[in-house]
Amino acid sequence: MKVILFGATGMVGQGVLRECLLDPDVEQIISIVRTATGRREPKLRELVRNDFFDFSRVENDLAGYDACFFCLGVSSAGMNEADYRRVTYDIALSAARTLARINPAMTFIYVSGMGTDSSENGSSMWARVKGKTENDLAKLFTRAYAFRPGYIHPMKGVRSKTGWVNAAITVLRPLGFVLKQFHGVGTSSDVLGRAMIAAVRGAEPSHAVESREINVLGAT
Secondary structure: OEEEEEOOOOHHHHHHHHHHHHOOOOOEEEEEEOOOOOOOOOOEEEEEOOOOOOOHHHHHHHOOOOEEEEOOOOOOOOOOHHHHHHHHHHHHHHHHHHHHHHOOOOEEEEEOOOOOOOOOOOOOHHHHHHHHHHHHHHHHOOEEEEEEOOEEEOOOOOOOOOHHHHHHHHHOHHHHHHHHHOOOOEEEHHHHHHHHHHHHHOOOOOOEEEHHHHHHHOOO
């Protein structure tokens, strides 16, 4: 299995990358980053891109992959809908359109969020944008899955890039462990990563994969 990973430096992406590196079925990972991290692993390659809205110049680097794990995302706090759509919908679809053309049989997994609005008409701005992103990705790939975790408990050294998030997790860690046990609400970064790999390996999850299903897929 050869995997393209977006968002490897974020909390979700860190967990997914860790599980990909550990899984013997994953033979190669190309991580799309804006800045090189300097990390060296036998099956990991970093592809540095300044422009996340156009991948036409790196099509040869992205050909021949079985899956894309799209873990890139930002908080909608303080953003208007146009700006949030640009960094959420536009980036995801720019990558997906290129990948669908050169790897039409690939599995595309988009990390969305619990409460996403598939109708695209609800009152929540972020949920509408995420819903449209999910819907349009499904038009590009036969095997497109939207993973919608609720609370994600960071495990095994995974940390957020945002200082206040790490502080909150530290303070609320006991509550986090409790939430992780409620399979309809919470999961953990390692389980999420294993669930995404399982979906590529041959599992047939729902199009919108909620926390409960994530935990079943990633239970191994």
